[in-house]
Amino acid sequence: MQTQIKISNQPLDIQTCIDWVMSPESGGIDVFIGTVRNTTKGKAVLRLEFETYEKMAVTEMDKIAAQAGEKWPVQKLIVHHRTGILKVGEAAVVIAVSAVHRAAAFEACRYMIDTLKQTVPIWKKEVFEDGGVWVAAHP
Amino acid sequence: MQTQIKISNQPLDIQTCIDWVMSPESGGIDVFIGTVRNTTKGKAVLRLEFETYEKMAVTEMDKIAAQAGEKWPVQKLIVHHRTGILKVGEAAVVIAVSAVHRAAAFEACRYMIDTLKQTVPIWKKEVFEDGGVWVAAHP
Amino acid sequence: MKINILAFGIAKDIFGGPSVSVELGNDANVSNLKYALEKEYPKLKQLASYMIAVNNEYALPGDGIHSNDEIAIIPPVSGG
């Protein structure tokens, strides 16, 4: 398995991620794109602010990518995560996985985003008209 | 739910499909790309030839898209399927699904490709050096 | 009545062309059509399976066939 993990404060390029995982050996590619939603629980979101503990975030993403590679026969796996200030509609994360058969691509991609959201030290503040809230911080 | 179904003999544009499903209301997009693999059971594939019963194929894809929309809270769903002669590495199908939450996007996308492969009247011939074989035709 | 049947994929190879005609009784159903086709083209029985579509919808064995219907033979699909 080949892996590319990147954290960037620049807009993510989805096509570049897809091109990177494409290969003549693969039959299926699954791609997940997390985008900034305009509302949370009915309140209008103005923007998102992502902060990261970059070194550890890359280490954790490397780890979960390796786990995905052990669980499923993946060929190439890429994760690009954005930091900084994002407008509504922008991509916060792009995950693309290629595999010989589609089941592995789907399952590894789902595993990546589900686990990333649980363990990777990246924090998202939703900014509303009346202030900002760090997502998931409080019970 | 908004749906776009298209069959085309021109190369598929993945980014166009993704752009079409993106919306400020969505938080997650799942994309599946089926590509032409260079080998099947160890034999080198030279190219694929896709043939379709176009009117019925579009009808069937509309049906399964509607089913996906009943099963999961999907916002936008697009399917572009290629026909004609495809080289190794080219995209045969692109399915993109946007939803407020990612689970619906993943599950609807997986349902679309799994069901498409079972019911939509499109046929694939794998062409090897020693001739072509219609995939799945024989037991 | 004379029924024209559209063919795709391997069915086109078996028929030697994109359509064939068969002669059926006026109250024929899908089952009768399959029987007539398999008599003329026994290789159809070697397929993993095949369906008949009537007016762009999959049809059941007991569904009737009318002279103005659009009929197609659907060998195992393999899109995606």
Added chain:
Amino acid sequence: MKINILAFGIAKDIFGGPSVSVELGNDANVSNLKYALEKEYPKLKQLASYMIAVNNEYALPGDGIHSNDEIAIIPPVSGG
């Protein structure tokens, strides 16, 4: 020993800056560190949870802390 702790997200707000220093015994572990931090910054106890990372790895309560370790407080993550 004096330990410097990196802070992110809401922990940065609670600490009022991107890092804080605490004084710990030389054989301190993660549990001792959490106790010291919560005494100084009781708002930490209102978080849904938080972890301590030692040298870019999640640490367990009994893991030791050394003066040259890179220590960080990891409030509930919310990437993706």
